[in-house]
Amino acid sequence: MSQAGLPDGTRFVLPDVAARRAELRAGLRDLYCTWGYDLVEVPSLERYEPTHPRAGQSFKLADRDSGVLALRADFTPALAQLVRATHPAVAGGARRPLRYQYAGTVWHAIDPELARTREFTQVGIELVGVSNARADAELIHLARESVRVVGLEPRVEVGNPGFVRAAFDAAGVPAGLRDPVADAIDRKDRSDLSTLLAGAQLPAQDVEALLAIPDLYGAVDVLSYARSTIPWPGAQRELERLAGVLAEFEDDSELMLDLSMARRLSYYTGVTFRAYTPDFGQPLLGGGRYDGALLPAAAGFSLGLERLLRAVAQRRSANEPDPLVLALDDPGARRLRAAGVRVLRATEVDVAAARSEARALGVPYLLADGRLEALDGHGDEHLRALEAIIAADGGTA
Amino acid sequence: MSVADERSVSAEARVAGAEKLVLALPKGRVMAASMAALREAGLRLAPRADGRALRYDAGDAIVIEMRNADVPTYVELGVADAGIVGKDVLLEMGSRLAEPVDLGFAACRLSLIRPVGASGTIERVATKYPRLTASYLARRGSSAEVVKLNGNVELACLTGLADAVVDVVETGGTLRDNDLEEVDVIGHSSARLVVNRASLKLRGERLRPLIEGLRRLPGAF
Incomplete structure (x- = not known):
């Protein structure tokens, strides 16, 4: 599973893939910049916190004194620390929007037999210090744009764990049953759900309404259906909160709803969302509002770069030729590079040897003695364009 | 990857x-x-x-x-x-x-199975379901060892490889034929x-x- 000599779940990133990863990161960084999200960096080493939600998946290290450190498993706690250190007023509850973006490695110490990777690159944003429908809508919009900016068609699914929590309060689901019941709702497992609820001795109409929650997903009109069928006022308020977020969108047709989203019920306090793209079976991005968990008001999302790259690679046509040139001719090479074309300088000095060099490297074009040549097996679709660049200011040298 | x-x-x-x-x-x-x-x-x-x-x-x-x-x-x-x-x-x-x-x-039950009449402390449990079995044993406060097998788990009890097994039971016919009995139902499938x-x-x-x-x-x- 691992590449020669590397620890399980780590790998080399080879040139083609590294270039595409850098492209994706740059596209996302620029998108978030134009919306005023400032780039920050946080340490990869953290103090080990047994109460951290990912503590069980931390790579732990012994510090030189008796302290235990952990490799960063998630950016959110470190960003919250950054806010507490630099904006104590916001950390204390003052209303002032702070926008941050980050990108970097996280490590998850998961079973290497099940995990393809234990070292990931996460890119994400956080909007801190404000908690309202406009802030939620900004993040959902940027989730959608994040998928679009890498060339994929976005589908964003929005939920509100607060709705499930309010339903539990209203129906009187006992505290000891809430985690397994929320889990069954999130898995849309009505069979487990009804078995669990049967033991709780709740009124029949409440059980019936709880059993209907797993099916409350689909296009945005699910919301009006839920508003007309859900019996509890507290849960109705949470539906209105979601309606308020949707009302921020001029066009909500790309949005979908899932009112049975009930993961990490004690962490997420408001909207949660995931982004998908058609014909790719896994979410590209996930996030939500977690007021009170780490900061009084905070929401954000993150994307896994590796998964995003797989989704993009699946779309890209497989035989898109790279107009790479091997050059013996420096003036021509200079003009090509100035136009943004990648040009390798030949390490051989005569044309025949340089031609072999290009073939050995899989480079499709050779530039020698002022003449550009498309090598065998490669199409000449870039040939005219490259020749035009070389000829542009006064012919070949 | x-x-x-x-x-x-x-x-x-x-x-x-x-x-x-x-x-x-x-x-x-x-x-x-x-x-x-x-x-x-x-x-x-x-x-x-x-x-x-x-x-x-x-x-x-x-x-x-x-x-x-x-x-x-x-x-x-x-x-x-x-x-x-x-x-x-x-x-x-x-x-x-x-x-x-x-x-x-x-439909079947997931059960803890022992030889008929066995009553001693369970030291080793054989199963195709090591995770489920380990968490079941932990809930019961048992420190028994879990051994993963890939089939015919009942054999483990008959040969003394383990003193109990966790496996699926449909009708119980195989158990009766081999002098085994369900002592606890862990779950339903x-x-x-x-x-x-x-x-x-x-x-x-x-x-x-x-x-x-x-x-x-x-x-x-």
Whole structure:
């Protein structure tokens, strides 16, 4: 599973893939910049916190004194620390929007037999210090744009764990049953759900309404259906909160709803969302509002770069030729590079040897003695364009 | 994951992009019951022409056939839109897949089994379900060791490899024949429809009628 000599779940990133990863990161960084999200960096080493939600998946290290450190498993706690250190007023509850973006490695110490990777690159944003429908809508919009900016068609699914929590309060689901019941709702497992609820001795109409929650997903009109069928006022308020977020969108047709989203019920306090793209079976991005968990008001999302790259690679046509040139001719090479074309300088000095060099490297074009040549097996679709660049200011040298 | 793996995953993932639903079904007895249930729920599925094809176009869906325990993986990664698999497998994996229909068939209990009359402390438990067994033993405060076996788990009790086993029990016939008895029921299993979360949302126009149709079958929920 691992590449020669590397620890399980780590790998080399080879040139083609590294270039595409850098492209994706740059596209996302620029998108978030134009919306005023400032780039920050946080340490990869953290103090080990047994109460951290990912503590069980931390790579732990012994510090030189008796302290235990952990490799960063998630950016959110470190960003919250950054806010507490630099904006104590916001950390204390003052209303002032702070926008941050980050990108970097996280490590998850998961079973290497099940995990393809234990070292990931996460890119994400956080909007801190404000908690309202406009802030939620900004993040959902940027989730959608994040998928679009890498060339994929976005589908964003929005939920509100607060709705499930309010339903539990209203129906009187006992505290000891809430985690397994929320889990069954999130898995849309009505069979487990009804078995669990049967033991709780709740009124029949409440059980019936709880059993209907797993099916409350689909296009945005699910919301009006839920508003007309859900019996509890507290849960109705949470539906209105979601309606308020949707009302921020001029066009909500790309949005979908899932009112049975009930993961990490004690962490997420408001909207949660995931982004998908058609014909790719896994979410590209996930996030939500977690007021009170780490900061009084905070929401954000993150994307896994590796998964995003797989989704993009699946779309890209497989035989898109790279107009790479091997050059013996420096003036021509200079003009090509100035136009943004990648040009390798030949390490051989005569044309025949340089031609072999290009073939050995899989480079499709050779530039020698002022003449550009498309090598065998490669199409000449870039040939005219490259020749035009070389000829542009006064012919070949 | 290596670079080569990345390419193969994207090639596989493209399967799910086909117009038709891709369904992951387990080999063996559950296969026939699954095909029957899917047909009754409204899918037109032709029997497979080549008896050995592992992936074939059955008309309304593309069927891929695999070991029971691999079904959740294919569905989780989106290579299949949906699949049918025993709840025992999902429990053992700690699966987070959406499982909107309990199909009711292939029903069995997951039980702790011992030789008839055995009463001493349990020191070693053999099972095909090491995770489930370990968490069950931990709940009971037992420090017994768990040994993973791949089949005929009852043999472990008969040969003294272990003093108890955790396994599925359907009718109990095998237990009686071998002088074994169920001493505790740990859980219940039956066949479930599992669905990829992205497919459920993006291909709902195909999957929701299937879910509704399956729920209407006798014994399903």
